[in-house]
Amino acid sequence: MQLHGFNIIGTEISPGVSTFRAVNPSNSQTLEPAFHEAGAGDVDRAVRLAEDAFAGFRRQSPGRRAAFLNAIASGIEANDAVLQRANEETGLPPERLKMERGRTVGQLRMFAKLIDEGSWVDARIDPADAGRKPFPKPDLRRMLIPIGPVAIFAASNFPLAFSVAGGDAASALAAGCPVVVKSHPGHPGTSEIVAGIIVEAARATGMPAGVFSMLHGRGHEVGMALVKHPLVKAVGFTGSLRGGRALFDAAAARVEPIPVYAEMGSINPVFVLPGALAERGRQIAEGLKASVTMGVGQFCTNPGLVIGIDSEPARQFAGQMAGLMAEAAPGTMLYPGLRDAYVQGAERFAKVPGVKVAAQSRTPADANKTQATPTLYAADVRTYLANHTLREELFGPATLLLTAGSREELEQVAATLDGHLTATIQGTAKDLEEYRGLIALLERKVGRLLFNGFPTGVEVSSAMQHGGPY
Amino acid sequence: MQLHGFNIIGTEISPGVSTFRAVNPSNSQTLEPAFHEAGAGDVDRAVRLAEDAFAGFRRQSPGRRAAFLNAIASGIEANDAVLQRANEETGLPPERLKMERGRTVGQLRMFAKLIDEGSWVDARIDPADAGRKPFPKPDLRRMLIPIGPVAIFAASNFPLAFSVAGGDAASALAAGCPVVVKSHPGHPGTSEIVAGIIVEAARATGMPAGVFSMLHGRGHEVGMALVKHPLVKAVGFTGSLRGGRALFDAAAARVEPIPVYAEMGSINPVFVLPGALAERGRQIAEGLKASVTMGVGQFCTNPGLVIGIDSEPARQFAGQMAGLMAEAAPGTMLYPGLRDAYVQGAERFAKVPGVKVAAQSRTPADANKTQATPTLYAADVRTYLANHTLREELFGPATLLLTAGSREELEQVAATLDGHLTATIQGTAKDLEEYRGLIALLERKVGRLLFNGFPTGVEVSSAMQHGGPY
Numbered sequence: 001m002q003l004h005g006f007n008i009i010g011t012e013i014s015p016g017v018s019t020f021r022a023v024n025p026s027n028s029q030t031l032e033p034a035f036h037e038a039g040a041g042d043v044d045r046a047v048r049l050a051e052d053a054f055a056g057f058r059r060q061s062p063g064r065r066a067a068f069l070n071a072i073a074s075g076i077e078a079n080d081a082v083l084q085r086a087n088e089e090t091g092l093p094p095e096r097l098k099m100e101r102g103r104t105v106g107q108l109r110m111f112a113k114l115i116d117e118g119s120w121v122d123a124r125i126d127p128a129d130a131g132r133k134p135f136p137k138p139d140l141r142r143m144l145i146p147i148g149p150v151a152i153f154a155a156s157n158f159p160l161a162f163s164v165a166g167g168d169a170a171s172a173l174a175a176g177c178p179v180v181v182k183s184h185p186g187h188p189g190t191s192e193i194v195a196g197i198i199v200e201a202a203r204a205t206g207m208p209a210g211v212f213s214m215l216h217g218r219g220h221e222v223g224m225a226l227v228k229h230p231l232v233k234a235v236g237f238t239g240s241l242r243g244g245r246a247l248f249d250a251a252a253a254r255v256e257p258i259p260v261y262a263e264m265g266s267i268n269p270v271f272v273l274p275g276a277l278a279e280r281g282r283q284i285a286e287g288l289k290a291s292v293t294m295g296v297g298q299f300c301t302n303p304g305l306v307i308g309i310d311s312e313p314a315r316q317f318a319g320q321m322a323g324l325m326a327e328a329a330p331g332t333m334l335y336p337g338l339r340d341a342y343v344q345g346a347e348r349f350a351k352v353p354g355v356k357v358a359a360q361s362r363t364p365a366d367a368n369k370t371q372a373t374p375t376l377y378a379a380d381v382r383t384y385l386a387n388h389t390l391r392e393e394l395f396g397p398a399t400l401l402l403t404a405g406s407r408e409e410l411e412q413v414a415a416t417l418d419g420h421l422t423a424t425i426q427g428t429a430k431d432l433e434e435y436r437g438l439i440a441l442l443e444r445k446v447g448r449l450l451f452n453g454f455p456t457g458v459e460v461s462s463a464m465q466h467g468g469p470y
Numbered sequence: 471m472q473l474h475g476f477n478i479i480g481t482e483i484s485p486g487v488s489t490f491r492a493v494n495p496s497n498s499q500t501l502e503p504a505f506h507e508a509g510a511g512d513v514d515r516a517v518r519l520a521e522d523a524f525a526g527f528r529r530q531s532p533g534r535r536a537a538f539l540n541a542i543a544s545g546i547e548a549n550d551a552v553l554q555r556a557n558e559e560t561g562l563p564p565e566r567l568k569m570e571r572g573r574t575v576g577q578l579r580m581f582a583k584l585i586d587e588g589s590w591v592d593a594r595i596d597p598a599d600a601g602r603k604p605f606p607k608p609d610l611r612r613m614l615i616p617i618g619p620v621a622i623f624a625a626s627n628f629p630l631a632f633s634v635a636g637g638d639a640a641s642a643l644a645a646g647c648p649v650v651v652k653s654h655p656g657h658p659g660t661s662e663i664v665a666g667i668i669v670e671a672a673r674a675t676g677m678p679a680g681v682f683s684m685l686h687g688r689g690h691e692v693g694m695a696l697v698k699h700p701l702v703k704a705v706g707f708t709g710s711l712r713g714g715r716a717l718f719d720a721a722a723a724r725v726e727p728i729p730v731y732a733e734m735g736s737i738n739p740v741f742v743l744p745g746a747l748a749e750r751g752r753q754i755a756e757g758l759k760a761s762v763t764m765g766v767g768q769f770c771t772n773p774g775l776v777i778g779i780d781s782e783p784a785r786q787f788a789g790q791m792a793g794l795m796a797e798a799a800p801g802t803m804l805y806p807g808l809r810d811a812y813v814q815g816a817e818r819f820a821k822v823p824g825v826k827v828a829a830q831s832r833t834p835a836d837a838n839k840t841q842a843t844p845t846l847y848a849a850d851v852r853t854y855l856a857n858h859t860l861r862e863e864l865f866g867p868a869t870l871l872l873t874a875g876s877r878e879e880l881e882q883v884a885a886t887l888d889g890h891l892t893a894t895i896q897g898t899a900k901d902l903e904e905y906r907g908l909i910a911l912l913e914r915k916v917g918r919l920l921f922n923g924f925p926t927g928v929e930v931s932s933a934m935q936h937g938g939p940y
Contacts (some may be wrong), residue, residue, distance in 0.1 A: 030823070043794060099604075124933035125933060126929070126931045126932070126933035126934070134569075135927065137929065138920075138923055138929070139855050140931055140933040140934055141933060142932075142933045144933070147914075148914060199536075217770060248722075248727070249722070250716075251729070252719070252722035252723075253722075254890060255718070255888075256888070257718070257722070257940075258940075279761055283688060322777055358620060383584055417727075418726070419726060440525055443615060444617075444618060450608075453608055457605065459596070459607065459608070459610060461596045462594055462596070462612075463594035463595060463596035463598070463610040464610055464612070464613045465612050469726060469727075
């Protein structure tokens with residue numbers, strides 16, 4: 001597979017203002033070719049082309065837009081080079097990437113089916129009544145319509161399913177909105193391959209040029225220019241709270257504010273209630289360890305906080321968690337910058353007075369393989385509440401185990417949580433009855449509440465809520 | 471009816487930090503009693519009480535919440551004192567207020583029916599599949615839940631239907647959200663009467679105290695404090711673009727941003743196409759004159775801009791509009807501040823080089839009766855495009871008639887419009903066929919597009935879109 005490294009603006013390619021290369025995190029080797037960072041002119045051209053394409057694109061019949069999405073799905077399904085390149089750029093294992101490809105294809109086909117079915121437009125028709133008194137009643141019709149060009153920010157941690165042809169792009173294209181993707185610099189080659197598949201699918205199914213563009217960029221400039229462009233009408237974002245919030249603020253401050261659908265950093269607290277701890281503490285510890293270290297902790301639903309009330313079973317549970325985390329192997333993170341952020345975050349955690357490193361992988365991390373060390377921190381609730389650092393996401397294979405002195409302390413942690421994607425309660429039927437107040441608290445803090453599960457793993461289903469406070 | 475003039479915080483009344491009195495705009499007489507402006511402490515108490523009430527209120531069965539709304543509706547329906555006081559405070563005629571009361575009651579009952587029916591929660595259930603490979607599938611359930619205390623800003627121009635027990639309050643209470651209303655200082659007594667009915671309905675139907683509070687205030691302090699209060703979770707607003715945007719900005723800048731559902735200043739442009747002008751120019755002029763002057767122009771959907779392409783029928787139409795507007799009688803505006811703003815806005819319009827006062831009511835306005843003079847302005851498209859003043863809402867019985875030199879100029883006006891609540895097209899079947907591009911443009915600018923109608927008049931129906939860009 002020959003990669004060109006350029007920005008893709010409709011059916012054309014465009015050199016940028018500077019270049020960068022991807023790095024294979026598994027061996028720290030630089031990968032070819034050089035990728036071109038888009039300039040302000042590229043952003044403007046891509047958005048204008050999207051706007052030009054919009055009128056024609058939104059008028060395509062649902063069946064034809066569905067054919068476009070299905071063609072993207074088939075193109076990705078048939079492409080093995082993308083798996084190879086994604087593995088080189090992200091260090092994610094081939095098996096995982098194969099599964100992720102299946103998910104990506106499934107998402108695209110789910111949206112294709114949805115537009116073909118059509119009820120998503122939520123049509124409401126209230127017929128006229130010329131004889132109504134004192135005024136005749138007009139015919140009223142209301143439905144959802146596409147909003148216009150959408151800027152989408154690809155995530156690093158799902159180079160296929162939450163990236164160039166991920167859920168955000170699938171839903172925008174399904175709705176009839178042209179898309180300008182800001183690719184993630186961690187996997188530019190993977191992005192180029194997928195972008196090529198989309199451009200080819202658009203050509204093959206007769207979609208207007210400009211329905212899709214993709215721009216590269218390492219800094220904030222390309223993204224900020226997209227969000228501030230007057231012709232961009234909505235934003236889809238997956239990434240850190242800091243980056244997402246900056247885009248949200250810029251979007252809200254526009255003369256015409258636009259919606260930002262953002263999935264951002266999340267702690268995903270897990271509350272382990274007394275009955276469950278006594279009944280199946282070991283089993284919960286094993287599940288949690290798997291959830292914390294799965295994918296080297298690089299999931300937006302990674303559980304970063306576990307809390308229980310002090311008791312003999314709780315102490316046993318803490319010991320089991322420590323043992324399991326010590327056995328966990330270090331893993332390759334997606335790119336060096338992410339690993340560095342993990343190391344710095346870990347240092348910040350460890351420096352907080354009252355925070356103890358309760359366990360750390362026995363195997364040393366290999367820096368050349370961009371590895372991160374699975375780590376378990378422990379603290380009491382007072383320490384947690386007094387130190388805001390502990391509320392920030394530590395993206396990677398680490399979690400903080402909090403011991404509450406009482407039920408009140410546990411509920412206090414829940415009450416002071418910021419918004420998150422998920423919260424999990426591990427509890428027996430009796431626990432859940434007794435902790436109704438906790439459930440009521442958490443319902444208002446998170447998009448999704450899990451019972452006796454683990455937060456990692458997001459189903460592709462219209463019944464799945466995968467959003468938090470934004 | 472004895473009015474107390476205090477803020478209403480749950481079941482208690484509270485004096486404020488300063489007082490003001492309402493004025494009867496029909497005769498400029500000050501009305502008793504003095505009303506108390508809330509202080510920061512009142513805002514905090516009302517919101518905390520709403521938060522305290524939330525847990526209990528949201529758990530009420532839909533039937534019981536419906537009973538609460540129906541009790542408010544019956545209380546308002548049975549109350550004639552509120553019509554009397556509203557007439558004194560707003561100058562709106564008794565017949566109009568009676569109709570508005572019917573609308574208010576209808577809205578409350580519509581929402582009561584909706585919660586009783588229940589499908590608005592949009593429940594989605596995706597059952598578990600323990601045998602799925604490679605991972606078992608969990609049981610997934612998703613539905614809408616109430617968000618928490620809602621701050622609602624009452625409008626001046628509908629003292630019943632868009633005020634204390636208006637559509638915003640009805641929908642928030644229906645959803646299970648406690649409400650803190652910031653009353654409009656133009657009709658504080660009307661507000662107190664309605665608030666009393668709500669408090670009594672809450673008591674009679676066993677709702678928790680704090681499910682409803684109402685605060686008075688003339689300046690921005692009370693409203694801004696509400697929007698910034700961490701326990702307020704959403705905002706409903708009806709009013710000016712300037713005021714609403716300030717609240718929107720404050721809400722977006724919070725650590726936890728909250729949604730603002732705002733219905734703000736709108737120009738509601740009317741495009742009169744050539745075929746319609748030739749076929750029924752006179753009829754359109756009559757309808758427009760009625761729409762512009764109805765309710766002394768004090769509707770959010772008042773048509774502030776009318777545009778056609780220069781032609782003999784267009785010139786006739788302009789003459790007819792001028793004749794009709796000259797015959798229109800001045801009317802009493804809601805309160806002196808609104809009339810003053812209209813007079814100042816009219817001066818700003820008239821000062822723009824190229825803008826002509828094409829017609830003005832022959833009857834002089836009576837300042838003592840807070841009257842506004844119906845006025846027709848005329849300009850060409852170039853003048854319009856060059857002067858931003860002409861794009862600002864002139865709230866009152868005035869409209870600007872634009873003559874385009876060509877179809878391109880007419881479409882240029884459409885393309886440069888900001889977002890509005892409505893746009894109207896007057897056109898024959900042939901016009902609509904020929905001006906498909908104009909329709910496509912306007913679809914993206916406004917919440918509601920009208921064909922051969924007039925924008926004033928908002929139906930109470932789930933098929934009615936009554937929102938604009940916010």
